[in-house]
Amino acid sequence: MSGTAQSGRGRVVALCGGVGGAKLALGLQQVLGPRLSVVVNMADDFEHLGLRISPDLDTVLYTLGGLSDRQRGWGRAGESWHFMEALAEVGGETWFSLGDRDLALHVERTRRLAAGQTLTAIAADIARRFGIAAQIRPVSNDDIRTIVVTPDEELAFQRYFVERRCEPTVRRIRFEGADTARLTREVRDALAPRDLRMVVICPSNPFLSIDPLFAVSGLRELLAAAGVPIVAVSPIVGGQAVKGPTRKIMDELGVAATTAAIAKHYEGLISGIVIDSGDVAEADGLALPVHATPTLMTDLASKVALARQTLAFGDRLAAQADR
Ligand code: FO1
Numbered sequence: 001m002s003g004t005a006q007s008g009r010g011r012v013v014a015l016c017g018g019v020g021g022a023k024l025a026l027g028l029q030q031v032l033g034p035r036l037s038v039v040v041n042m043a044d045d046f047e048h049l050g051l052r053i054s055p056d057l058d059t060v061l062y063t064l065g066g067l068s069d070r071q072r073g074w075g076r077a078g079e080s081w082h083f084m085e086a087l088a089e090v091g092g093e094t095w096f097s098l099g100d101r102d103l104a105l106h107v108e109r110t111r112r113l114a115a116g117q118t119l120t121a122i123a124a125d126i127a128r129r130f131g132i133a134a135q136i137r138p139v140s141n142d143d144i145r146t147i148v149v150t151p152d153e154e155l156a157f158q159r160y161f162v163e164r165r166c167e168p169t170v171r172r173i174r175f176e177g178a179d180t181a182r183l184t185r186e187v188r189d190a191l192a193p194r195d196l197r198m199v200v201i202c203p204s205n206p207f208l209s210i211d212p213l214f215a216v217s218g219l220r221e222l223l224a225a226a227g228v229p230i231v232a233v234s235p236i237v238g239g240q241a242v243k244g245p246t247r248k249i250m251d252e253l254g255v256a257a258t259t260a261a262i263a264k265h266y267e268g269l270i271s272g273i274v275i276d277s278g279d280v281a282e283a284d285g286l287a288l289p290v291h292a293t294p295t296l297m298t299d300l301a302s303k304v305a306l307a308r309q310t311l312a313f314g315d316r317l318a319a320q321a322d323r
Helices: 019-035 055-064 082-089 100-114 119-129 157-163 185-190 206-214 219-226 246-252 259-265 277-285 300-322
Strands: 011-016 036-040 046-048 051-053 135-138 145-149 154-156 172-176 196-201 230-233 272-276 290-293
Touching: 011 019, 011 206, 019 036, 019 055, 019 196, 019 300, 036 055, 036 185, 046 157, 051 100, 055 100, 055 119, 055 135, 082 100, 100 119, 119 135, 135 185, 145 157, 154 157, 172 206, 196 219, 196 300, 206 219, 206 246, 206 259, 230 300, 259 272, 259 277, 272 277, 272 300, 277 290, 290 300
Parallel strands: 011 036, 011 196, 036 135, 196 230, 230 272, 272 290
Antiparallel strands: 046 051, 145 154, 145 172
């Protein structure tokens, strides 16, 4: 590893899903500004009401743009729901809530995609318009779709997650299209070793949000070739998944909902893991460097604090590797 020169400087790449991951990405942006690139999952994207919806991408854009609804975690603050009310009146599909302000982004993205723009170009332009300092990069411009395999049927991700409220048992998760999807040039550039300080895997759901990134061929290899610390932040806090169905899905997939299981999931990929102080008892059993710190992000200060702790840990790993 040739990392010490980049300590405190250099670029950082964050791999990110939606709500949980975006919180740390916001903390990282506060510290790093334009030296941060966020590579975002787009396998939970879908076509709905004739529109292209990109939930994780939008969660990152709204969160880093200071526009997100902090209670819900997704969608925009100060939202109104006249469209949904009118849609119900005319017998439309209302299981997926699109706020009036949020709707504008879906309509405009759909128009631009139809006009031939890439998801990457659209995300970059919206990020600029929202005053976002970081580079926001969907992992691919090709379609990848998370499919949840249940005992009875295969469900598109949002059908499973929102319409069915994660109730069906998860047997398996697959990422349709991932075998032919290509990383974008922008993601490749972000991971080029020059000036790269570290890669952070945000505390998103490893199975639903991070695995689809690694399902795209080439990402694993680029990370291995980057020669910088790869630091994962565990989404488990005190044995509980903070947000979403991580716990239930881990149970159903036969994986213990522990930090140790998260570390095992990322084995061979990461150089160290940040865990919650409440899970410190698990640290001894882990076969890789561990840093324990409070990981619950309730406000901007705790997001920035976790970002700083994660970066300092990554810098220490780089310094040790250089010795
Ligand atoms: N999540 C819900 O639980 N219910 C919704 O109706 C819903 C609508 C929605 C609209 C736009 C958007 O960007 C996200 C939305 N989400 C909704 C969140 C989304 O389903 C999930 O947070 C992610 O896909 C999981 O990473």
